[in-house]
Amino acid sequence: MTSIEKRLSFRVLKVTSDGSSSRSSNNRSFRRTEKEGSASNLIRRLSSKSEKDAGASGSNLNRRLSIYKKPDNIIDGGVIHTIPDIELPSMNFSDQYNIEKTLAEGCFARILLAVHRPTNTKVVLKAVHAELTNAKDFIREFHFNYQLSHHRNILSAYNVCFKTKDYFVYAAEYAPHGDLATNLGANGLHETACKTVAEQLSSALGFMHSKNLVHRDLKLENVLVFAPDYSRVKLCDFGKTTKKGVLVQKVKHTWITFVAPELLEMVKNERFICKTSSDVWQFGILLYTILTGTTPWSSADWMKDNNYCTFMKYEQRKTTKVPENYKRFSARLMRCFRKYLTHEPDDRCKVTEVTKYMKDRWVECKITSSKSATLICPKEDQDSVCVYLNQREGKLSGDENKMRFKRLMSSYGLETPLDQTAARKRVIDWLSTCDNNFDREIESLFVVDIEENQQQR
Numbered sequence: 481m482t483s484i485e486k487r488l489s490f491r492v493l494k495v496t497s498d499g500s501s502s503r504s505s506n507n508r509s510f511r512r513t514e515k516e517g518s519a520s521n522l523i524r525r526l527s528s529k530s531e532k533d534a535g536a537s538g539s540n541l542n543r544r545l546s547i548y549k550k551p552d553n554i555i556d557g558g559v560i561h562t563i564p565d566i567e568l569p570s571m572n573f574s575d576q577y578n579i580e581k582t583l584a585e586g587c588f589a590r591i592l593l594a595v596h597r598p599t600n601t602k603v604v605l606k607a608v609h610a611e612l613t614n615a616k617d618f619i620r621e622f623h624f625n626y627q628l629s630h631h632r633n634i635l636s637a638y639n640v641c642f643k644t645k646d647y648f649v650y651a652a653e654y655a656p657h658g659d660l661a662t663n664l665g666a667n668g669l670h671e672t673a674c675k676t677v678a679e680q681l682s683s684a685l686g687f688m689h690s691k692n693l694v695h696r697d698l699k700l701e702n703v704l705v706f707a708p709d710y711s712r713v714k715l716c717d718f719g720k721t722t723k724k725g726v727l728v729q730k731v732k733h734t735w736i737t738f739v740a741p742e743l744l745e746m747v748k749n750e751r752f753i754c755k756t757s758s759d760v761w762q763f764g765i766l767l768y769t770i771l772t773g774t775t776p777w778s779s780a781d782w783m784k785d786n787n788y789c790t791f792m793k794y795e796q797r798k799t800t801k802v803p804e805n806y807k808r809f810s811a812r813l814m815r816c817f818r819k820y821l822t823h824e825p826d827d828r829c830k831v832t833e834v835t836k837y838m839k840d841r842w843v844e845c846k847i848t849s850s851k852s853a854t855l856i857c858p859k860e861d862q863d864s865v866c867v868y869l870n871q872r873e874g875k876l877s878g879d880e881n882k883m884r885f886k887r888l889m890s891s892y893g894l895e896t897p898l899d900q901t902a903a904r905k906r907v908i909d910w911l912s913t914c915d916n917n918f919d920r921e922i923e924s925l926f927v928v929d930i931e932e933n934q935q936q937r
């Protein structure tokens with residue numbers, strides 16, 4: 481099944497799932513879709529059915545047309561807030577899937593790369609530990625992910641969920657370039673890439689907010705990369721997603737840097753009203769992080785964090801002095817940051833505000849236009865993970881690191897294992913071409929230096 485067909489099938493199923501029939505349609509699996517034939521057959525059947533219906537009574541016609549109308553409860557975001565009561569079918573992974581590898585292990589879930597044998601489709605299975613969550617919470621996450629899937633910057637979930645002995649599982653598309661955390665260099669991404677990411681993410685979050693949903697866990701790890709130039713990124717992990725206005729508790733197991741100040745102040749188990757302004761805050765932190773490769777502060781705590789304190793004085797206009805770590809940014813971007821990272825939640829801008837700043841220059845100082853965003857993309861294998869200079873090592877295995885190092889060195893014309901003599905010769909050649917008054921003594925100093933190092937070892 482091609483991806484377009486999958487999308488179409490999703491849309492058609494979604495249309496039929498509108499209203500009362502949503503329960504049964506959500507319970508379909510790959511097997512069911514197969515039984516019914518390909519997505520195109522399904523679409524054909526449904527359209528011929530509607531042609532037949534066209535001759536039916538006016539009330540039927542109205543009912544059909546109403547599919548395309550906004551639901552009455554659009555204020556709430558429509559059917560999205562009706563969590564279906566799905567009976568999860570039991571099965572083993574091996575019944576339908578070949579598990580290729582574990583892509584990641586989150587706090588609650590294992591992310592598996594698998595091939596769905598009957599359709600020969602590469603999918604990601606999010607397997608949530610059954611002992612760490614309950615079926616209701618799992619279904620809620622799946623439901624939100626599935627219902628939001630038709631936004632181009634939200635991870636597409638397939639209409640497939642089931643349970644195994646240890647896990648609740650649902651299937652989603654595979655992001656071949658991992659998440660933003662693994663792609664971020666020590667100096668962040670290039671301004672152009674940051675703008676691309678910001679535009680797409682703000683659109684995804686804006687879409688959620690238009691449905692009265694709050695993501696509540698925006699962080700680098702929850703932004704998946706589908707294109708090496710960041711022209712396609714997608715938001716994932718809807719495990720904490722909540723309807724706006726509902727009483728909630730603090731999100732546990734999250735990166736404290738990303739927590740908004742009003743939530744940080746909450747005491748354990750205290751409940752508060754869920755607002756979109758917490759996503760807005762997290763978006764501001766994420767924007768800073770991708771631009772610089774580091775977070776603006778460790779925690780939004782006046783007492784404990786000097787960086788936070790300095791920014792807040794600036795934000796609240798107690799000083800005109802731009803905080804040291806923001807000096808690289810243009811006045812326009814600072815204006816934008818102020819709107820996202822306002823202390824008072826209700827004064828924060830809409831999450832899509834950043835789109836007004838796309839034509840502005842963001843970075844004045846060269847520090848962020850680092851090589852960290854430079855790609856060395858293996859052309860021969862589109863599925864391979866792209867290699868970034870200064871990429872964070874955290875999630876890579878020893879072998880992957882060695883491979884990356886090898887590719888990096890060879891991109892500079894150096895063979896690995898490093899030939900010290902050849903490297904020395906190249907440095908000396910280079911120095912001599914740089915400076916006509918090249919002092920041969922430098923060479924002898926260099927040799928002494930290497931010999932000393934070897935003796936010390």
Ligand SMILES: Nc1ncnc2c1ncn2[C@@H]1O[C@H](COP(=O)(O)OP(=O)(O)OP(=O)(O)O)[C@@H](O)[C@H]1O
Nearest residue numbers: 584586587588589591604653654655659701717719
């Ligand atoms: N579709 C996908 N394609 C590729 N990698 C993915 C995909 N989905 C998730 N991942 C990887 O798995 C990681 C964890 O996924 P996810 O956030 O959904 O799990 P989680 O257990 O809910 O995480 P958390 O620890 O934030 O609660 C992501 O950061 C990402 O690196």
